[in-house]
Amino acid sequence: MKICMFSSKAYDEKFFSLNNSNTSEQLDISYFSSHLNEETVYMAEGFDVVCCFVNDNLNANVLKTLKKQGIQLVALRCAGFNNVDLKTAKELSLPVCRVPEYSPYAVAEHTCALVLDLNRNIHRAHNRIRENDYSLDGLLGFDLHSKTVGVVGAGKIGRAFINIMNGFGCNVLVYDPMLKETNADNNFTQVTFDELLMQSDIISLHCPLTTGTQHLINTQAINKMKPNVMLINTSRGALVDTVAIIKALKLRQIGYLGIDVYEEESEIFFEDLSDTFIQDDVFARLQTFPNVIITGHQAFFTKEALNKIAQTTISNIQNYLLGKPEDSNLVS
Ligand code: NAI
Numbered sequence: 547m548k549i550c551m552f553s554s555k556a557y558d559e560k561f562f563s564l565n566n567s568n569t570s571e572q573l574d575i576s577y578f579s580s581h582l583n584e585e586t587v588y589m590a591e592g593f594d595v596v597c598c599f600v601n602d603n604l605n606a607n608v609l610k611t612l613k614k615q616g617i618q619l620v621a622l623r624c625a626g627f628n629n630v631d632l633k634t635a636k637e638l639s640l641p642v643c644r645v646p647e648y649s650p651y652a653v654a655e656h657t658c659a660l661v662l663d664l665n666r667n668i669h670r671a672h673n674r675i676r677e678n679d680y681s682l683d684g685l686l687g688f689d690l691h692s693k694t695v696g697v698v699g700a701g702k703i704g705r706a707f708i709n710i711m712n713g714f715g716c717n718v719l720v721y722d723p724m725l726k727e728t729n730a731d732n733n734f735t736q737v738t739f740d741e742l743l744m745q746s747d748i749i750s751l752h753c754p755l756t757t758g759t760q761h762l763i764n765t766q767a768i769n770k771m772k773p774n775v776m777l778i779n780t781s782r783g784a785l786v787d788t789v790a791i792i793k794a795l796k797l798r799q800i801g802y803l804g805i806d807v808y809e810e811e812s813e814i815f816f817e818d819l820s821d822t823f824i825q826d827d828v829f830a831r832l833q834t835f836p837n838v839i840i841t842g843h844q845a846f847f848t849k850e851a852l853n854k855i856a857q858t859t860i861s862n863i864q865n866y867l868l869g870k871p872e873d874s875n876l877v878s
Contacts, residue, residue, distance in 0.1 A: 547867055549575045549621070550590050551597040552582035555816070558623075561856040571864050581812070587611045595863055597621045598629075600843065601812035604642075606634040613638045619866050622877075623859045624846075626782060628755040632878045643862040643874045647702055649851035654706035656845035657750055657780045660804030664776060664839055665690065684836075691715035696746030697734065698762070699753030699781070700725055707750060708734050719746060722753070743770040748778065755782035765790045774801030780845045783809040788828050795835055803838045806845045815842040 554577040582602035622644040666687040718734040721742040763786040794800040865873040
């Protein structure tokens, strides 16, 4: 079986090669650095399975071409599937599988790193010390203990983050209209979205991007937040209206912003653009605020997570090809 992997990096190849060599039914994997989109879909010709990541664009045209080429399975090596037109995939009977869980701890811990860095101005302190500036003005933080943290989406990552923030002695509020598990540890209070916005000192987003959650954080939502609130988004960029966020940062309605994801990240993240100019003026404006930290979609990026991603993707593909779709983590 021939697999073509799009958006592949050296670290993907390393973890996939290692896990592939450990299986009895080895896959024949070709690694392509290009994103999958309408311009590059021709590269999938002659393969049986395409393996994709978060910024590959599997729109209706791409899916139709893949089907015509004889692709049997789209294997996502990520949890989110907002970049796939699932309706078209279903109409074409083109199955799509994913890695529903690899390390909720990786993302939750990175979220916590953003909170701590923003609060205690670690990024600014680091730069100052390198310049022999040991002054403390402008670095004042606050105790996390007794602060209220609002978590939007208490799934696997949201729960891991709640546990960490409990450890700091925070009160945790949760908004999740589809909460499946009970609050067995009694470590958060369920509230409405508006209550969460109005009462939280720190708000962290951990829900999926859907048509219902696009721009969940817009001007209207921001106006309900406490002044100087800290907003963290390690979920998906389009959950927030970035232009509205910039306005609120300028007015100091939002006091701190930590993001690992950005609405238009597919043109920017995962690449070395140090020899070019950023053409996206909204992103460039975000980079100018001292109280904004941006990381380039790296929250998932731990050894444990990469290993689990490779392991699960390979077993999803093998199970599907062996006629065990029920063990393939299919989403359509
Ligand atoms: P999950 O499916 O376990 O949890 C998502 C939770 O969000 C569920 O409890 C669900 O009921 C809730 N939810 C759905 N709609 C909601 C709404 N309108 N308002 C509030 N809550 C809502 O997913 P998991 O594994 O916790 O991942 C969450 C998100 O994290 C993913 O959708 C993905 O976008 C993002 N992610 C980011 C990564 C990164 O590297 N930055 C890596 C992995 C995931």
